[in-house]
Amino acid sequence: MGAYLLILVAAMSRVVPHPWMNFTAVGGGLLYFGAKRPLRETVWPVAALMATDYFLTVFAYHYAFHVTDYVVTWAWYAGAVVLGRVLLSRQVNVTRVIAAPVLAATSFFVLSNFAVWAASVLYPHTLAGLGACYVAALPFYGNDLLSTTLVTGLAFGLPMLAKKMAEQRRLAA
Numbered sequence: 001m002g003a004y005l006l007i008l009v010a011a012m013s014r015v016v017p018h019p020w021m022n023f024t025a026v027g028g029g030l031l032y033f034g035a036k037r038p039l040r041e042t043v044w045p046v047a048a049l050m051a052t053d054y055f056l057t058v059f060a061y062h063y064a065f066h067v068t069d070y071v072v073t074w075a076w077y078a079g080a081v082v083l084g085r086v087l088l089s090r091q092v093n094v095t096r097v098i099a100a101p102v103l104a105a106t107s108f109f110v111l112s113n114f115a116v117w118a119a120s121v122l123y124p125h126t127l128a129g130l131g132a133c134y135v136a137a138l139p140f141y142g143n144d145l146l147s148t149t150l151v152t153g154l155a156f157g158l159p160m161l162a163k164k165m166a167e168q169r170r171l172a173a
Contacts, residue, residue: 003036006155007045014052015060020147022140027104028151030077034084035092035156046077072115080104088156097156101148109134109141 010029026049033045053073057065087100113133116123123129 003033006032007048011048011052021143023143023147025151027148030080031084031100031152032155034081035088042078042081049077072111076108101152105145105148113137
């Protein structure tokens with residue numbers, strides 16, 4: 001149940017206006033979902049985030065919606081769930097809880113901005129154009145990395161902290 005609630009929070013963190021560029025619970029929510037739910041349920045978080053992509057594009061930004069513009073992003077959503085499954089479902093430790101969000105945020109940065117550059121008329125299709133595209137996206141990457149790390153750390157750390165506190169109370173009694 002917690003994994004589905006975190007996906008709801010992730011979707012809402014995209015839809016509810018806030019002043020921080022790309023500071024959402026999406027990456028952390030997908031990693032946590034992958035760690036806690038079977039892979040056959042991946043369709044649900046991907047569908048929820050696909051719906052937020054549609055909503056934001058059409059109703060918030062007032063652009064035409066083209067499925068082809070989102071294929072890389074949607075594939076990444078599913079990939080992030082698989083990454084959570086691989087790194088965090090069996091063995092959870094500090095190294096894995098740090099590595100997973102770094103890999104998730106970095107892979108999204110690399111893939112999504114490569115796709116932007118490849119389909120763009122804003123950036124020349126040269127190495128310099130690709131570099132300019134990545135440089136322009138750095139503020140978004142920083143916030144995504146921070147938010148993904150924070151959400152992942154809280155999602156895995158708070159239950160462990162609560163368990164340790166309950167155990168200490170039990171031992172003290």
